[in-house]
Amino acid sequence: MRNWSVVSGLIERDGALLLVANQRRNGAIDWSPPGGVIEEGEHEVEALTREVAEETGLVVDEWVGPVYEVTVDLGPTGGNLRVIVYRAVAHRGEFVFDDPDGIVFDAGFHASDACRAYLHDAPHWVAEPLRDWLSAPWQEHRRYDYRVIRGTTLAGIEVERL
DSSP, X not given: OOEEEEEEEEOEETTEEEEEEEEOTTSOEEEEOSEEEOOTTOOHHHHHHHHHHHHHSOEEEEEEEEEEEEEEEOOTTTOEEEEEEEEEEEEEOOOOOOOTTSOEEEEEEXXXXXXXXXXXXXXXXXXXXXXXXXXSOOSSOEEEEEXXXXXXXXXXXXXXXX
């Protein structure tokens, strides 16, 4: 069983939120805020700043948060996932797509309604908290807990919120 610690960032420009396009091993594409795995010895914010730069070319100079945290019990063979989400206060740069993991291939700033549409194929634990935040952004820390109750692939899993 593996425990995953991941960071994700809410980055806004002119009232729109940054989403990145992720191409998965099976060829499926989903959209999410940028982020990735925290490497051993890294602080959450250091990892997030590195991941955003790697995936998008943007440099974030200041973060606030965490805004929310997500935990997912992936089932008996999947382990546990923890996602910590921060919000960018200041960022700069232009898009450059040179993701060393080869997952992110596109990105863009999208209005709330467009973000909701892009989140259609995202895992439930990505989509639900982000849709909530888009509906009424908050300042205090929130937590979302989920458990996979059926299935082993993203396309076929059933998830419940705890």
